[in-house]
Amino acid sequence: MRTLKPKRHLRVRLRVNGQEMKREVEARKSLADFLREDLRLTGTHVGCEQGVCGACTVLVEGAPVRSCLMLAVQAEGFSVETVEGLAPPEGPLHPIQEAFHRHHALQCGFCTPGILMTLKAALSEERERSREEIRELLSGNVCRCTGYHHIVDAVEEAARLLRQGAEVGP
Amino acid sequence: MKPAPFEYVAPRGVEDVLALLERYGEEAKLLAGGQSLMPMLGMRLHRPGVLIDLNRVEGLGGIRREDGWLRVGAMTRHAEVERSEMVREAAPLLFRAVPLIGHPAIRNRGTLGGSLAHNHPASELPAVAAALEARIHVQGPSGGRTLSPPEFFTSYLSTALEEKDLVTGVSFPVLGEGWRSSFLEFSRRVGDFALVGVAVLARLEKGVCREARIALTGVGGVPVRASGAEGLLQGAALSPEAMERAASAVQEEVEPLSDFHGSSDYRRHLCGVLTRRALAEVAGRDEE
Numbered sequence: 001m002r003t004l005k006p007k008r009h010l011r012v013r014l015r016v017n018g019q020e021m022k023r024e025v026e027a028r029k030s031l032a033d034f035l036r037e038d039l040r041l042t043g044t045h046v047g048c049e050q051g052v053c054g055a056c057t058v059l060v061e062g063a064p065v066r067s068c069l070m071l072a073v074q075a076e077g078f079s080v081e082t083v084e085g086l087a088p089p090e091g092p093l094h095p096i097q098e099a100f101h102r103h104h105a106l107q108c109g110f111c112t113p114g115i116l117m118t119l120k121a122a123l124s125e126e127r128e129r130s131r132e133e134i135r136e137l138l139s140g141n142v143c144r145c146t147g148y149h150h151i152v153d154a155v156e157e158a159a160r161l162l163r164q165g166a167e168v169g170p
Numbered sequence: 171m172k173p174a175p176f177e178y179v180a181p182r183g184v185e186d187v188l189a190l191l192e193r194y195g196e197e198a199k200l201l202a203g204g205q206s207l208m209p210m211l212g213m214r215l216h217r218p219g220v221l222i223d224l225n226r227v228e229g230l231g232g233i234r235r236e237d238g239w240l241r242v243g244a245m246t247r248h249a250e251v252e253r254s255e256m257v258r259e260a261a262p263l264l265f266r267a268v269p270l271i272g273h274p275a276i277r278n279r280g281t282l283g284g285s286l287a288h289n290h291p292a293s294e295l296p297a298v299a300a301a302l303e304a305r306i307h308v309q310g311p312s313g314g315r316t317l318s319p320p321e322f323f324t325s326y327l328s329t330a331l332e333e334k335d336l337v338t339g340v341s342f343p344v345l346g347e348g349w350r351s352s353f354l355e356f357s358r359r360v361g362d363f364a365l366v367g368v369a370v371l372a373r374l375e376k377g378v379c380r381e382a383r384i385a386l387t388g389v390g391g392v393p394v395r396a397s398g399a400e401g402l403l404q405g406a407a408l409s410p411e412a413m414e415r416a417a418s419a420v421q422e423e424v425e426p427l428s429d430f431h432g433s434s435d436y437r438r439h440l441c442g443v444l445t446r447r448a449l450a451e452v453a454g455r456d457e458e
Contacts, residue, residue: 009306065278
């Protein structure tokens with residue numbers, strides 16, 4: 001029988017970008033901070049810490065979540081995908097990343113990982129989206145640099161490439 | 171800022187949750203979707219000694235039909251409700267409102283029970299519960315009880331829940347033939363909290379409104395039923411004039427506050443506009 005004793009520190013085991021990870025962590029640590037500090041995966045960014053800006057978006061069991069609003073311990077037994085998992089260090093880039101590069105869809109890049117992960121989940125559905133629908137899809141990710149136009153262009157191209165069966169990384 | 175240190179536990183059963191609440195009551199907080207609680211912990215508006223995670227508890231999920239009711243478990247994610255064919259058929263008002271909650275990432279974690287227990291003054295689900303006259307099921311130290319929306323939503327960010335209580339689920343009545351619904355809200359950006367929102371239900375017979383329910387969010391601490399406007403519509407043909415009269419009645423019934431996001435006058439104006447549009451939608455749907 002499991003003990004029901006509340007604890008300040010716990011062991012957490014989860015799969016991050018396909019790799020099994022086991023760490024001891026303070027219960028109050030967010031998944032975002034855990035990814036960044038404990039696993040040194042600093043691609044996931046912390047913006048508002050209130051769930052509004054979307055910079056911290058990662059995929060948990062394939063679904064986009066705000067990693068700043070999840071405790072690391074809550075990811076026990078789950079698979080987590082971060083921006084680092086989109087492409088191997090030596091390349092090639094994921095089609096979404098390629099499209100972002102081609103369309104100059106990032107400037108400072110702070111919002112970009114959150115947008116990429118939001119898109120990875122959304123574009124796994126094979127359906128055409130209007131620019132209006134793309135904007136709505138992006139409405140949960142705040143970008144202060146680009147004005148979104150190039151991002152929408154990049155998403156259109158990425159969606160088209162993925163529907164045509166473009167090669168996706170590991 | 172980060173949350174103050176706490177002890178964390180993830181029980182597996184409702185009985186365990188109740189036992190933990192019994193033991194730690196005052197210093198414990200329940201963690202559902204976390205989309206409202208986590209920012210509050212981060213801002214240290216709450217400093218619980220013990221955080222009881224509900225996300226591994228069996229028996230708090232599920233969407234099912236039972237006689238004339240749609241029963242939804244407290245830990246049901248908004249995303250699940252959004253995708254549910256059963257909800258679409260049995261409680262179209264709920265189905266229409268849920269996609270307006272925040273953004274998809276929020277809806278993947280946020281829960282029905284959590285949203286109602288939090289009772290944010292501009293959130294959608296309390297108004298939906300009020301319009302549908304839902305029953306909210308609570309388990310506590312002395313057993314189970316069921317509350318109506320007016321009993322449950324007491325004040326700004328407050329409910330009738332006591333320290334050791336747990337929301338286990340919500341039952342929405344399946345309204346059936348002749349009922350049409352609309353949920354409209356206004357926010358400056360998609361996904362923001364609404365300035366105001368209106369839930370409208372009307373039972374129509376050949377263009378005549380037999381019964382109407384109008385519930386608003388964003389106009390006070392709790393969802394407000396515009397009973398005066400509802401009364402005006404009863405037995406009336408749903409003409410543009412009737413809709414206008416109802417919209418004006420709503421404006422007179424609400425007492426919205428001014429804040430950083432909008433003045434009282436502006437909110438009142440929005441109430442009228444949204445009521446009129448929601449009624450027009452409802453009338454339009456009757457012709458389909």
